[in-house]
Amino acid sequence: MNLTTEQKEKVETLLSQMTLTEKLGQMNQVSVSIVGSFDVSFEELIEMLTDGRISQEEFGKLMAGARKDYHKDDIRAGKVGALMVDDPVEYNRLQKIAVEETRLGIPIINGRDIIHGCLSIFPIAIAEAGSFDPELFEETAAMAAREARSQGISWFYSPMVDVARDARWGRVSEGPGEDPCLASVFASAKIRGLQDHRESTETYVAACMKHFAAYGAVEGGRDYNTTNMSLSRLYNVYLPPFKAGIEAGAASIMASFNDLNGVPNTVNPFLLRNILKDDWKFPGFVVSDANAIRECVSHGIARDETDAGVQAVNAGMDMDMGTEIFNKDLPAAIEKGLVSMDTIDEAVRRILSVKVWLGLFEHPYLTDGEIHRYDVLPEEHRALCLRAAQESIVLLRNKDHLLPLSKKTRISLVGALAADADETTGAWAISYRSGDLTSIKDAFAEYGVSMSYHAVCGPESDINEEELEAVLHEDSDVIVAVVGEAKSMSGEASSRADITLPGRQREMLEKLLTCGKPVIAILMNGRPLALSWEDEHLDAIIEGWHLGIGMGEALAQVLFGEINPSGKLSSTFPRMSGQCPVYYAHTNTGRPGGRSKFTSKYMDAGYKPLYPFGYGLSYTEFACENLAVTQTRDALQVSVDVSNTGDREGAVTVQLYMRDVTASLVRPVKELKGFQRVDLQPGEKRSLSFTLWKRDMGFYNNEGKYLTEDGAFQIFAGTSSEDCLMDEVEVTF
Numbered sequence: 001m002n003l004t005t006e007q008k009e010k011v012e013t014l015l016s017q018m019t020l021t022e023k024l025g026q027m028n029q030v031s032v033s034i035v036g037s038f039d040v041s042f043e044e045l046i047e048m049l050t051d052g053r054i055s056q057e058e059f060g061k062l063m064a065g066a067r068k069d070y071h072k073d074d075i076r077a078g079k080v081g082a083l084m085v086d087d088p089v090e091y092n093r094l095q096k097i098a099v100e101e102t103r104l105g106i107p108i109i110n111g112r113d114i115i116h117g118c119l120s121i122f123p124i125a126i127a128e129a130g131s132f133d134p135e136l137f138e139e140t141a142a143m144a145a146r147e148a149r150s151q152g153i154s155w156f157y158s159p160m161v162d163v164a165r166d167a168r169w170g171r172v173s174e175g176p177g178e179d180p181c182l183a184s185v186f187a188s189a190k191i192r193g194l195q196d197h198r199e200s201t202e203t204y205v206a207a208c209m210k211h212f213a214a215y216g217a218v219e220g221g222r223d224y225n226t227t228n229m230s231l232s233r234l235y236n237v238y239l240p241p242f243k244a245g246i247e248a249g250a251a252s253i254m255a256s257f258n259d260l261n262g263v264p265n266t267v268n269p270f271l272l273r274n275i276l277k278d279d280w281k282f283p284g285f286v287v288s289d290a291n292a293i294r295e296c297v298s299h300g301i302a303r304d305e306t307d308a309g310v311q312a313v314n315a316g317m318d319m320d321m322g323t324e325i326f327n328k329d330l331p332a333a334i335e336k337g338l339v340s341m342d343t344i345d346e347a348v349r350r351i352l353s354v355k356v357w358l359g360l361f362e363h364p365y366l367t368d369g370e371i372h373r374y375d376v377l378p379e380e381h382r383a384l385c386l387r388a389a390q391e392s393i394v395l396l397r398n399k400d401h402l403l404p405l406s407k408k409t410r411i412s413l414v415g416a417l418a419a420d421a422d423e424t425t426g427a428w429a430i431s432y433r434s435g436d437l438t439s440i441k442d443a444f445a446e447y448g449v450s451m452s453y454h455a456v457c458g459p460e461s462d463i464n465e466e467e468l469e470a471v472l473h474e475d476s477d478v479i480v481a482v483v484g485e486a487k488s489m490s491g492e493a494s495s496r497a498d499i500t501l502p503g504r505q506r507e508m509l510e511k512l513l514t515c516g517k518p519v520i521a522i523l524m525n526g527r528p529l530a531l532s533w534e535d536e537h538l539d540a541i542i543e544g545w546h547l548g549i550g551m552g553e554a555l556a557q558v559l560f561g562e563i564n565p566s567g568k569l570s571s572t573f574p575r576m577s578g579q580c581p582v583y584y585a586h587t588n589t590g591r592p593g594g595r596s597k598f599t600s601k602y603m604d605a606g607y608k609p610l611y612p613f614g615y616g617l618s619y620t621e622f623a624c625e626n627l628a629v630t631q632t633r634d635a636l637q638v639s640v641d642v643s644n645t646g647d648r649e650g651a652v653t654v655q656l657y658m659r660d661v662t663a664s665l666v667r668p669v670k671e672l673k674g675f676q677r678v679d680l681q682p683g684e685k686r687s688l689s690f691t692l693w694k695r696d697m698g699f700y701n702n703e704g705k706y707l708t709e710d711g712a713f714q715i716f717a718g719t720s721s722e723d724c725l726m727d728e729v730e731v732t733f
């Protein structure tokens with residue numbers, strides 16, 4: 001995010017003209033909190049919803065009503081800097097008040113959770129990350145930016161780049177998985193996609209990376225929970241994607257709900273000031289998560305709301321999402337000398353800089369043409385949805401090469417999820433139009449699949465015995481069962497302690513197996529699931545995640561071999577829920593898992609996951625050979641040959657890992673350091689080379705200091721984190 005001298009001057013001129021009220025107004029995002037027209041607070045409403053006094057629907061209506069009443073007077077008085085509006089006409093109306101009826105005419109910035117697509121719904125992030133395709137990450141972000149800008153949304157609460165290693169946490173669906181390197185590539189590609197396509201103000205938005213930081217490490221995978229970790233873990237695992245995104249120019253960042261080592265990140269100066277603003281020189285602004293400033297009272301770190309507001313702003317929080325505490329309580333606190341005007345000016349300067357950079361001053365409103373530009377989803381957008389879905393599918397199991405099926409195969413399609421188009425979208429899709437979606441069942445029908453369909457059972461429904469009987473006695477060749485989680489079972493506030501297939505779906509599968517036909521599972525889920533039983537008993541398993549608009553068609557193409565699956569897992573799948581957290585980049589321990597009882601493992605689940613990070617099958621075979629490592633002063637040059645040894649074309653992601661064997665801190669048994677996705681014809685061999693810069697081979701110690709240490713390093717290359725060639729070298733820095 002670079003501003004011209006002229007733009008910087010504009011910010012300073014505005015700042016010099018602003019009253020304190022106007023400054024605090026810029027730091028105020030009116031969104032999920034309900035003020036003005038309601039007698040109850042947001043918290044009370046939530047309480048009413050939780051204890052059943054109002055239904056979900058009534059809650060929704062109240063919220064929608066509240067949104068319509070958006071403090072027009074507050075906007076007019078310059079007390080609102082940011083909004084969360086999803087209706088473009090409403091956006092224009094409110095923006096007009098800000099631009100034409102306020103003293104200084106500063107436009108509002110409008111933010112929304114566009115996480116995996118706006119009108120075009122792409123795969124959820126955990127799935128898309130598995131494509132290992134940075135160009136795709138960028139293209140889907142750029143398309144979402146264009147679509148959203150046409151709806152008045154110029155600020156995205158994404159990318160979500162929380163490294164997450166505990167599949168019980170529902171929000172694993174929203175981020176790029178368990179690995180800091182993949183998540184960093186994802187973060188920078190997303191920032192480029194959102195922010196760097198600046199043909200006009202209609203083609204880019206301001207990104208807001210979230211949730212800063214270590215939210216993915218919430219204890220036990222329980223959402224909003226505490227996090228506690230060493231500095232080395234924080235720096236080596238959780239911070240890298242944020243650092244990468246900031247280097248790519250991220251315009252804003254959202255602090256996370258959790259506390260980190262006892263300090264809620266909303267009021268955490270170590271994170272927001274020392275690391276983010278001082279060390280990393282982040283030029284954008286920090287926003288709180290929704291209502292998080294107020295929640296510092298519940299955390300037990302602030303005496304009251306005023307105290308929370310003072311701590312937050314002094315820690316480096318620039319914008320308050322949803323509580324109005326800055327507006328209400330900071331004037332008196334400033335008067336008392338608890339907050340300095342320099343602190344306020346710094347926050348406002350950051351916010352105004354983003355608004356200027358976004359072109360909001362020149363182009364605050366939407367024209368009719370813009371609003372209706374994507375009334376019909378363009379073919380090119382659908383095509384990208386399809387490609388993203390194709391690349392994100394992971395083939396987990398394929399016994400005796402059952403797949404791909406021949407076009408003539410007669411299928412019994414089962415599973416309630418198969419018929420529900422809405423379920424294809426995933427937990428954070430909020431702006432799509434139902435008419436743009438197709439269920440798996442309908443997509444299969446359009447594809448010309450010879451099939452019958454019975455729901456039989458879903459994640460939240462019972463087994464329909466009659467339908468089950470019908471399937472068992474049907475004249476078909478295979479059973480394809482679409483099973484998994486409803487989309488509401490992942491995402492925010494959707495942690496699960498038992499991550500096996502929910503409801504009676506496994507029982508349905510057991511019964512389906514009794515008819516002796518091959519059973520293929522297509523999974524629809526927002527997290528790694530514990531699938532030992534399924535892996536043991538089913539003939540094939542296709543990981544379909546929530547793939548968005550292209551889901552059904554892409555699955556049909558994979559099932560029948562028009563597309564060769566190429567996705568890899570961005571997150572490890574455990575054998576049992578109790579193995580969580582389980583991830584490939586673990587440390588070795590003094591007693592690495594093995595046959596002896598006295599090694600690090602579970603008596604009932606061993607130490608190995610079911611499917612490791614980077615794993616994913618293909619309809620062809622790939623082999624790596626000739627790993628060679630040479631050393632120059634600044635880098636290791638790694639080369640490896642990869643061949644397609646099977647009989648059909650396919651894409652493979654070759655992964656480069658390293659292990660620092662002799663570091664002064666115990667380092668992971670493998671760390672991803674690079675990857676290349678290549679297409680290979682049958683019989684084709686390609687020599688790949690990777691440059692592993694020595695400056696990237698170090699690690700942070702427990703003082704947060706980056707070290708590179710001479711010693712032995714193992715270098716691995718292969719097609720999954722478990723299937724690798726290895727070489728060992730002595731490295732001098």
Ligand code: BGC
Pocket residue numbers: 113157210289290492
């Ligand atoms: C979530 C954020 C989201 C915000 C605004 C919060 O509850 O944690 O991820 O961006 O709401 O919708």
